[in-house]
Amino acid sequence: MSENTQTAHLNGLPRWFTLVAILALVWNLLGVMAFFGHITMTSEAIAELPQAEQALYSAVPIWATIAFTVAVFAGAIGSIALLMRKRICYPLFVVSLVAVLVQMFHSFFISNSYEVYGPGGTVMPLMVIIIAFLLVAFSIKGRNNNWFS
Numbered sequence: 068m069s070e071n072t073q074t075a076h077l078n079g080l081p082r083w084f085t086l087v088a089i090l091a092l093v094w095n096l097l098g099v100m101a102f103f104g105h106i107t108m109t110s111e112a113i114a115e116l117p118q119a120e121q122a123l124y125s126a127v128p129i130w131a132t133i134a135f136t137v138a139v140f141a142g143a144i145g146s147i148a149l150l151m152r153k154r155i156c157y158p159l160f161v162v163s164l165v166a167v168l169v170q171m172f173h174s175f176f177i178s179n180s181y182e183v184y185g186p187g188g189t190v191m192p193l194m195v196i197i198i199a200f201l202l203v204a205f206s207i208k209g210r211n212n213n214w215f216s
Contacts, residue, residue: 099143
């Protein structure tokens with residue numbers, strides 16, 4: 068086996084691992100940016116939204132905002148841990164997934180977001196749920212394959 072092949076497969080780590088870890092970090096940092104956009108939205112900016120969106124925005128309970136906070140920050144820290152090949156990425160991704168599910172429970176079953184945004188408004192929340200599940204599954208695969216220290 069050549070030296071390049073050995074370094075590319077260091078500790079059985081597949082070549083695409085780093086790309087997946089970077090994409091996970093970028094995805095979760097976008098979530099952090101969305102969170103800060105949400106919590107720093109001024110009353111003037113809210114007033115510019117359509118009336119239905121204003122009502123939706125103002126009706127978000129604190130527990131849903133806390134779930135949003137936990138989801139994005141646990142996901143971002145988990146992604147950093149994944150990039151560093153640390154085992155702690157798994158529990159962080161699990162915490163993020165649970166928080167995503169709590170947040171989306173509010174979005175899908177308590178708020179009237181479907182009525183406000185229509186079917187197209189379900190695409191991003193479903194992507195968030197799917198990616199959170201995939202990150203948990205990926206961290207389980209990494210743990211089972213001894214990719215982490």
